[in-house]
Amino acid sequence: MELLNTLYVTLPDSYLHLDNNTLRLEVGKETRLRVPLHHLSAVVCFGHINLSSPLMHRLAEEGIALVFLDQHGRFKARLEGSVSGNVLLRQAQFSAANDPAITLAIARNCVAGKIKNCRQVLLRGAREAKIEDDQQVLSRAGLDLAASLRALPETENLDAVRGVEGEAARQYFAALSHLMRTNLRAEFQMDGRNRRPPRDRINALLSFLYSLLMNDCRSALESVGLDPQVGFLHAVRPGRASLALDLMEEFRAFADRLALSLINRGQLIAKNFVEREGGAVLLEGDARKTVLVAYQERKQENLSHPLLQESTPLGLLPYLQARLLARTLRGDLPEYPPFLMR
Secondary structure, three states, X not given: OOOOOEEEEOOOOOEEEEEOOEEEEEEOOEEEEEEEXXXXXXXXXXXXXXXXXXXXXHHHHHOXXXXXXXXXXXXXXXXXXXXXXXXXXXXXXXXXXXXXHHXXXXXXXXXXXXHHHHHHHHHHHHXXXXXXXXXXXXXXXXXXXXXHHHHHHHOXXXXXXXXXXXXXXXXXXXXXXXXXXXXXXOOOOOOOOOOOOOOOHHHHHHHHHHHHHHHHHHHHHHHOOOOOOOOOOOOOOOOOOHHHHHHHHHHHHHHHHHHHHHHXXXXXXXXXXXXXXXXXXXXXXXXXXXXXXXXXXXXOOEEEEOOOOEEXXXXXXXXXXXXXXXXXXXXXXXXXXXXXXX
């Protein structure tokens, strides 16, 4: 299962090398971990991690992705072997990306999935709210997102779709703090979504989680033979995994819920974040490990897939959605069906 077969390496100055058919992790010449290569689909390195050339070659031969993030989770590079997958599928993808009608339809559905799932987060919070003001703010934001959904089918171009998505995101993040425990809101105050760099604790946490989600979505697309660089909603730019960004839109709400759970349960506290010169706020230290463990545990939870009518581990959802997107591009499905939370 594509769940726990991603190895996240966070220990500074770790050394990874090949030991027969096993990856061995050492810190100061002390072996800390051994993992058979056939258990892995990706190795994700945070910060200053050392790797042997034989291991890098073997990972490429085995089709195991090697991803480098900086110590705060920002994507730096991805190394992998020869491109695989169905060339006819990639041709269909490139053709669709050059067709304004197909591009618009897929982009609309990606945004619709995102807005519907974000709305579910707000409505669930409104039902569970114990303070009337929180209930009213969350309910009102849910109505605003419903209006965005009604406006989406009328959009005539990508700029209009992006405008609807942007306004819905603004309304959503304006209400998100009302899902936090009242005694934590001062320390985890947020003024909308901000990044590059994040300027408050909640945005720092969201950026870290989104980077993990991004990697999973990119791997899912590559696993079915799609080119993660060529997207529909997000403009194509050199070095940008536009299709992975498209796919992760419908899953951002899962990352948001996990962030709120970590804060509300006290698994992350204010001192787990550091403010750098210039106002950047970053997640550091052992807190990153806490987030990684919680992220992997959350991926094991089962959800009912509304289209497939099967119970599915959350961690497999990007892979299922990538396959549905591939079927859409081949013409086997009339339109791309995003995953919708219940």
